[in-house]
Amino acid sequence: MSDSGYDHATVERRWQEAWDDANVYRTPDDVQDPTYVLGMYPYPSGKLHMGHVRNYTITDAYARYRRMRGDDVLHPMGWDAFGLPAENAAKERDTNPRDWTFDCIDTMRGQMESMGFGYDWDREITTCTPEYYRWNQWLFTRFHEEGLVERRDAEVNWCPHCETVLADEQVEGEAELCWRCDTPVETRELEQWFLRITEYADELLEAIDDLEGWPNSVRQMQRNWIGRQHGTELDFEIEGHEDVRAFTTRVDTLFGATFFALAPDHPISQELAEEDEEVRHFVEHEADPEGDEPNGVATDLSATNPATDEEIPVYVADFVLSDVGTGALMAVPGHDERDHAFATKMGEDIVPVVAPEPENWDGETVPDAPDVQEAAYTDDGVLVNSGTYSGLDSETARERLTADIESAEHATQYQLRDWGISRQRYWGTPIPVVHCEECGPVMVPEEDLPVELPEFINTTGNPLDAAEEWKETTCPDCSGSARRETDTMDTFVDSSWYFLRYVSPDLGDAPFDLERANDWMPVDQYVGGIEHAVMHLLYSRFFTKVLSDHEGLEHREPFTNLLAQGMVQLEGEKMSKSKGNVVSPQRIVEEYGADTARLFMMQAAQPERDFDWSEEGVRSTYAFLTRLRGMVEDYVADAPAGADDAVASYVASEIDATLAIATEKYDDLTFNRALRETQDLVRTLRQYADYAEPHAETYERGLSAVVRLLAPVAPHLAEDLYDQLEGDGFAVEADWPTATVDRDHVQKRRKLVENTREDVRQIIDVAGIDDPQEIDVVVAPDWKYDALEIAIQSDADNLIGELMQESHIREQGDAAASYGQDLQIEREALSTTLDPDEEHATLESAAWLIEREFDAPVSVVRAEDADDSVLSNAEPGRPAIEIEE
Template sequence: MGQQEATYDHRAIEERWQREWDDADVFRVPDDAEDPEYVLAMFPYTSGQLHMGHVRNYAITDAFARYRRMDGEEVLHPMGWDSFGLPAENAAEERDTNPREWTERCIEQMRDQFESLGFGYDWEREVTTCDPDYYKWNQWLFTEFRENDLVERQAATVNWCPSCETVLADEQVEGDDELCWRCDTPVTERDLDQWFFKTTEYADDLLESIDDLDGWPTNVRDMQRNWIGRTDGAEVPFTLHTPDGDEDVVAFTTRLDTIHGATYFALAPDHPLAEAAAERDDDVAHFVEEVADPDGDEPQGVRTDITATNPATGEEIPVVVADFVLSDVGTGALMAVPAHDERDHEFAQSHDLPIRQVVEPEDEADADAVDVQEAAYTEDGVLVDSGDYSGLDSETAREELTADIGGAESAVQYQLRDWGVSRQRYWGTPIPIVHCEDCGPVSVPDEDLPVELPEFVHTTGNPLDAAEDWKHTECPECGEPAVRETDTMDTFVDSSWYFLRFTSPDLDDAPFDVDRANDWMPVDEYVGGIEHAVMHLLYSRFVTKAFADLDMLDHREPFEALTTQGMVLGEDGTKMSKSKGNGVSPERITEEYGADTARLFTLRAARPDKDFPWSEEGVRSSRAFLERLLSMAREVDAGATTSDLDPAGEYVARETAATVADATEYFDEMEFNRAVQAVDELVSLLVRYRDRDSVDESVVARGVEVAVKLLAPVAPHVTEECWTTMGGDGFVAEADWPTPDRDVSDHDKATRLVEQTREDVRDIVDTAGIEDPTGVDVVTAPEWMYDVLELAKDADGNVVGSVMSDESLQRHGEDAADYAKDLAAQAPAFPDVLGPDAERATLERAAWLVESEFDAPVRVLAADEADDDVASKAEPGRPAIHVHEG
């Protein structure tokens, strides 16, 4: 890159400061730190390759951590590796290696990439989930939860490849034909005993505490609520009449007020009574085995030889098996009311089942417009054709029916299901259970943890099941021969508590130091992808609450504030991916432009939660910005001082102070794009000011120092170089965050005034066609007009009357009345302006901007200093302008 490298040798600069930070332990947090600011990015899966999305995610947390450190906080900013999981197992299979070797190579490569980007992690706290020292505590957690009745074993349906003789994850089932990813054999389903964490025990707690997560995005909180999916209703028993006898089956409904309109009863395809019907009836068997499609667009089903008695009417109604009824939702059975449910209505029409209206709108005119034969009426209303309940409103009817129907009772259903943690794979935490014929499933004693993985065996089935020496053991209770559990844990277990381990990563006798975790938790700022907005966050919340109930933690929520970062898109606006060929290599960007350029571009392009397209031009612009800042730092007179600034110098000094105030607010809100824009505008102003004939070097020095400090969290390497060049003490990474050295509370008003005035001058010059202005007069309004404005703001509707009743304003006669009328027309949106003295002082300080733009002298005049025909046009916040020419 030739001349560019001579200006900014990013390779040398980055290597130097990374080495210096490491030698000085800049980012290390001592164990005795008191409640450090905990900033955390969701730790990465060890794929071995970073992409620009990674760079953005980790640049966000690094910038915020660096800002908080400069702002005086001790900061905990750790990093670790989510290193178990199926992709590593697949990669090992493809490369004829083992998952551990593959994972360790990936970790080494990714750590190098993180370090080359200058991310300020406390590497002494690094955790790796596939390390036995870590997953020992997954096993301990499993045992502890089991002892406290938070773990159970039950049958669950899994994907099964009969050729490979193994369970497949959903992502290993490929295509519409549902074939095994490895051998293309059609995948079947099989029921296997699985281990579950009882998340449903915490359903209400998980749901209700969402309201307290003020620092979380609204959409994520809504996703959590929807996933938990609480539904209030009633359970009511229907008696089903089968060839084998009568049996009561409970149905859950949110609309018990419609029970008189239930014209059929529906069972899930895998309901025991449906399976019994399939054994008796070939049509039912065919539907259950071949046709039923819960994900289909249309509700499908088949009649059975079973009938049901409606408990409210005594009517006998048909029973169907339908694929829109799910065994794990509600009770796997429902009363169908086609007149008042769209799905029930569609099914009734296609199967010629009765549609009977029992609820109508309260308004008679609306009731006449309802035809339930054409479409279901699904709103609450007034009951009709419902016996003694006719005439009741829906809510009252629900209450009375619940009380009156035998066996009916109020009930709550959740969409949330218990967390199945069993995985039939090798590369995960072994579940610490031994199966004994006499004792049943027995937990491995704590003193025998960790149960380490055996050597990897290439096999078509589960490698743990093939590890005979490892699998066969003794029962911890009776000492008889027993078999180890060959399932491993869901990797979400690893990530459900890793943020706690960072507080004490080397602790040998507990998963985390309780006192320290209580002091340092919750995580103050957590950043990660929206794809983890449900499962990972929900499981982390569940585990945190469980730890709290085990008296191991004072906190019931793990993350106080959450940011879900947007994606980096290709230049075509679509998601970056190798298959689309629109990916950008972080290595190329850091090699060609530097790590700071990559960080700066990803943070200045958009707010953290917004997507943005990659732009090579944007990268080059970011690089140019850093070069300009470095050049200014090398040229600045850092020792310059002054005691008295001219108006132009005071203007720049105030803009510097305002930039500090604005950027600090933006950093607090993690709006790095706006913070960078503010610094960019300050640097541009400093360049313009430095080009004047009369420059106060202390103003430039202060401005550059501020720009360097404000940009330090975003572009840490080049700002360290700038800081040292300017003679700064220590590291800028440890320097004090700047504070405004002037009162800038009125800065927004001043900025609007200056920009409006400059625009007015431009409009006059352009409209009048003035090619060579010889001077510009800027005339402020007379003081009495500011008094009129203040009176108008306080007037209770009668602006003109309030103004003209003021004796001091009456002497201005029609002028005051006319201005009052103008203000009355604007009410209540009155101009928000500076006072007369502050307005004039602001314009005097900014006059140099107009002078440099038009190469003409500028005078700022009070109204009584200017010609009446000019002064009469001035108003508060909108000075009059006169441009001289010739």
């Protein structure tokens, strides 16, 4: 080892080979204490990026930690290997998606191995293999048998460049561009296969409250996506047309409906577009549901308000969506901000029909109507200008109007729509259906699965359409001529159950071993990007519930705890190739080692937060590991023979403190706090060695604790140092170090020492003492500790009176009264401290830190040995300080 660093490449290669030879990460099938730790598997794009490294370092560190705590840990890895990018890359390179994908997998697997990630590679899955996607097809068939698959015409987002359907979340921005190629997205109507996720909408929504281990932001995003609303459906008459049904959550505002609005693709809108040029132009060229302002066009139609029998104008408006509600709505500009903006733009009436409930309202009088010309009043309140319903509160009015209007009935609407899984592309799971002129769509029998992809044909459009020989087949029902379905499945299908395949990746007669899945599931800790907060996680929850209902899975939720890790940024911006600000993980591994990269990222911020990559921070981390290695090598070469004195006692207590706090932080995945504690302990050990010859047993225990605390994050060097310290077996399999004190005791002791050191600094600074000759630290008398304990436990109004009931406190006279007044003032903020003997012992063991800092002898004085003038300032947890110049 040189002063500038250690041979990290040799160290990391040595231990990776040793772990591999010993098969230390293999997970047995039958386990007693299972813990399932999983990072969202990656799309094999070719190389790892820093986001990958951070995600998988988090899961690896936690898996290693749980393994050292004695758990049987399942920590697998696989590949989200289907998808359009591979197909596009193959077309560009005149190769095929399979070869491209597996080349990328080989590269990324090698990078993962160089990072030292502790995966059970025997459980590796790759979704583009027939061995995996066979079970996508099997599940599709089972869903179909249970009535959860439907084929129907639907308007879809179509990317003309990628020549495929896009999900709503894959259409980005106001310009509605494809998420992959930035091409403007079109709307087409195609026959599509749907999974009926809406059948589970209520359970998916209501079970969110039970996902206590998920971030609140993710849970709210799922609630919003499902978008359940309770309200009323009612009919509006439009002359010359059938009655149009509208949905509203605010039927109490019905008397204020001054116009009616239809979605651009509502059947009446489409009919009008054929006859009215203005409507046609708006529908085809101007309607923009994602626009900043509501827009629309007037029609010659009018609708009848069922409450007032008044005719109100009908508009075609782009803020009305056909797949939300009924595609038609009553517009109440006085009480809806969007309707208000549109009415103002179009010059329509704005009528107030709900007023804020007055203070001390008697429930009978009708309040004055609010002024809504400038802004809508959107809260519930009391009805005004509403005929016989005026004076009712909003909730009562909603019930009465729904009961009184003949066409009205209570209804529940959802934003969630069935999941369209059809994709017009090659590189995905073939949908196991054949189309027969006699029989219609027919499921491929289970014994004929998998329906494998044919050889790739580099052509425009869907290559499966060009695979004529593959397409032509026979009908399983009538044996007549048929053609295969040429759509493939959305790749979200692959990821909706992949976590179950890991428990039995080689199983040949079922998608997963049910008994093992029931043992391992749900995943204890799941880690991935916030961008998957809705679709992947929602679809995984859907699949899990279906499998619970129909396949015997005992669990209805897939993931107990979810961590959405933050981004790795450079100078405040997300790393991306287009911005030219990508830092290569491979370069960092080559220059500084995998341990340095892992440790830097884990100590830089809490896992959920974004952080800036810093080359200086990387170098500092490498220097820390180098120093730690030097400390262990020095100890091994020449074990010290210092005394087991007060200083050693302090160091021993700091070891326990570090273990107590770091363990707690590892438990809740606050790795940066655990690592900060570990680095502070290293600093204490170095200070100890600089101050005096260390006590060998204490010093070695400290080094051993540090090595094991670092083992989950910097496993290679930790393994090397553990070996030098002659630990048994591998560090990765070592017992987690335990403390002999609890967290509360640690906090009290640390607070006492730090407050005392800070008081000494402040006195020296304020008094302008340049060269202190002696420092006395005086512990408070016993009676003050008793008074503090009484004050904490007492709920008496007269605290001083209660204190004076104790004779040994009352005997202190004015001093007791003065201290009692202080306790009375600070009563709400009081907290327990160490007892007098513990406080004295703690301060004596820490005195060397003060001596070292100020180069002056320190005496810790008991109350009975102190001067009264100094003692009067001493309080529990806050000793008095006297400094002699």
